[in-house]
Amino acid sequence: MSSNQKLALIVDDSKTQCKILTKLLEEEHYSVIEANDGSSGVQKYISHKPDLVLMDINMPIMDGFEAARQIKKLSGTKDLAPLIFITSMDTDQAFIDSVDSGGDGILVRPFSPNVFKAKIKSIQRISNLYQQVKTLQQEQQQDAELAEKMMSEVIESRNFALDRVQVIKKAATIFSGDIQLTALCPNGDIHVLLGDFTGHGLRSSIGAIPVTETFRAMTKKGFSLFEIVIQLNKQLNHLLPADLFFAASFVCISHHEKSAYIFNAGLPDGYLYNDKGQIRKRFESSHPPLGILRELLPDAKVEVIDIDLSDSVVFISDGIIEARNEQGELFGVERFENAATEGITGNNLVSTVNERLEVFCLGVPQEDDISLVAIPCHGWIKDIVNTKPVIPESLNEQDFNRQSTPAWSWHLHLTGKLLKTVNPIPMIMNQINDIEGAGEHWHNLYTILTELFINSLDHGVLGLSSSLKKSPEGFSQYFNERTNRLDKLDSGYVLISLKYFPFSEGGKMVVNIKDSGKGFNILKVMKSNTEQLATSHALSGRGIELVNQLCDTLEYIEEGTSVTASYVWHNKS
Incomplete structure (x- = not known):
């Protein structure tokens, strides 16, 4: 048989009929094999995989x-050949039974050779169309797999701390509508997102790349978690069709503040687990999924909680709790929480949840994408450069201190309500990167600017007292009071100025921040901070102490309403 010649299988217990059919098929350029009963016909079909089957009843x-x-x-739908029944049973029931058993056509004896050949040609045209569709489906499958691989590389391979954040990701189809993102903030905090687009498959994943790029870019530039949520909502509302939206949970874990900022928009409850597998707190959804509304709800805000460094934050998509078994039961919240508790205590959260799901579902096809992320609350501060640079010996200290003319300077004056709506730190860092280029030393400068600006805004303009943060519970109270005062703010100002002095092996940035507050006794505050930091549980005073460690000089004047910090770095050879 030539490679282009088609193969037909005749299944008939009449040798005479087999000879007649063979002759007719050969005239249509088929090669023929025969079987004389249904059982051997099935076996020969499996062995030879013919292009056409003629079957007696x-x-x-x-x-x-x-x-x-x-x-x-x-065969299923794979390599399935058209099947024609050849029979002398000219009854309605014979036609019905032939269709019900999977036949693609029926020929009733007696028939003329021309009718037989016309039937074969008709069936073969259908078979050829089926093969074309199958080929297109295979090509689409290969294209989809390639696209999914590329998307995974763009989305997942660039995630921060892949070895420390535990992840479950099981797509219901090739494309997953769930995404997990992790990114490091300039100050050493970590941002994590678990998102679930409506449905699953290719259509549900169309927003994954813009979400990923926005999340990473804004995190890298130092925007707060809530600012990122606001921007993603605007972006998705503009980008997505009306019936597609994005349920997502966000967390910012701050090691040095021993706190976590949470925002849940439409996902199942998130969890704060301790190392014994006990649930310390649940994070309920407080907002509709992103992309539905043009603007976030007026009362939308992040939830701030205290954390122990042994805790873990766990987010899940609804694919876990809505997984079904053969009886149609849902896996549910209780089963998940029990599995998570067992997994955390056994230090194998991912494998335990996976095993419990598999045992429960027992091979029932997955209906939705399944995702989980678990983020430890410790260790992130190690990922930021927090050591004080040393002025190189080759630079004369007197000459260094006498520098009076900066290469460039930059100033920003924020007043009133702009202090609520504008975050100046990413703006400043953008300017610096545009002028001087990127560099690791800017991480320290970001920390310095952030701490000094927040101190001026919080303690100067808003008049907040650090004493609110003396207990773990007080940090969330402090944050809520800060939000309330910002909402009512209509006066006051913060003036920020930068002066850049380059030298051959590094540079110096002089930062001055002046606010409209009442000021404070700097010596008293520094003494209080020293006493608080002597205790391992102190939550206030850490920021200014870190700034003091990073800066070459740090000076408060004008009763504490103005601070000047000098940051020096040495380029590594």
Whole structure:
């Protein structure tokens, strides 16, 4: 048989009929194999994979209907050849049974050679169309797999701390509508997102790349978690069709503040687990999924909680709790929480949840994407450069201190309500990167600017007292009071100025921040901070102490309303 010649299988217990059909098929350029009962017909179909099957109905051992059913069952939709029943049974029931058993056509004897050949050509046209569709589906499958691989590389491979954040990701189809993102903030905090687009498959993943790029870019530039949420909501509302939206949970874990900032928009409850597997807190959804509304709800805000460094934050998508078993029962919240508790205590959260899901579902097809992320609350501060640079010996200290003319300077004056709506730190860092280029030393400068600006805004303009943060519970109270005072703010100012002095092996940035507050006794505050930092649980005073460690000089004047910091770095050779 030539490579282009088609193969036909005749299944008939009449040798005479087999010879007649063989002759007719050969005239249509088919090669032919024969079987004389239904059972051997099934076996020869499996062995030879013919392009066409002609099946008698009444045969010994196994009739044609049962043989057709077995062939269809064994083949499924893969490599399935058209099947024509050849029979003398000219009844309605014979036609019905032939269709029910998987036949693609029926020929009733007697028929002329021309009618037979016309039937074969008709069936073959259908078969050819089926093969074309199958080829296109295979090409689409390969394209989809390639696209999914590329998207995964763009989205997942660039995640921060892949070895420390535990992840479950099981797509219901090739494309997953769930995404998990992690990114490091300039000050050493970590941002994590678990998101679930409506449905699953390619359509539900169209927003994944813009979400990923916005999340990472804004985190890298130092925007707060809530600012990122606001921007993503605007972006998705503009980008997505009306019936597609994005349920997501966000967390910012701050090691040095021993706190976490949480925002849940439409996902199942998130969790704060301790190392014994006990649930310390649940994070309920407080907002509709992103992309539905043009603007976030007026009362939308992040939830701030205290954390122990042994805790973990866990987010899940609804694919976990809505997984079903053979009886149609849902896996549910209780089963998940029990599995998570067992997994955390055994230090194998991912494998335990996976095992419990598999045992529960017992092979029932997955209906939705399944995702989980678990983020430890410790260790992140090690990822930021927090050591004080040393002025190189080759630079004369007197000359260094006498520098009076900066290479450039930059100033910003924020007043009133702008202090609520504008975050100046990413703006400043953008300017610096645009002028001087990127560099690791800017991480320290980001920390310095952030701490000094927040101190001026919080303690100067808003008049907040650090004493609110003396207990773990007080940090959330402090944050809520800060939000309330910002909402009512209509006066006051913060003036920020930068002066840049370059030298051959590094540079110096002089930062001055002046606010409209009442000031404070700097000596008293520094003494209080020293006493608080002597205790391992102190939550206030850490920021200014870190700034003092990073800066070459740090000076408060004008009763504490003005601070000047000098930051020096040495380029590594």
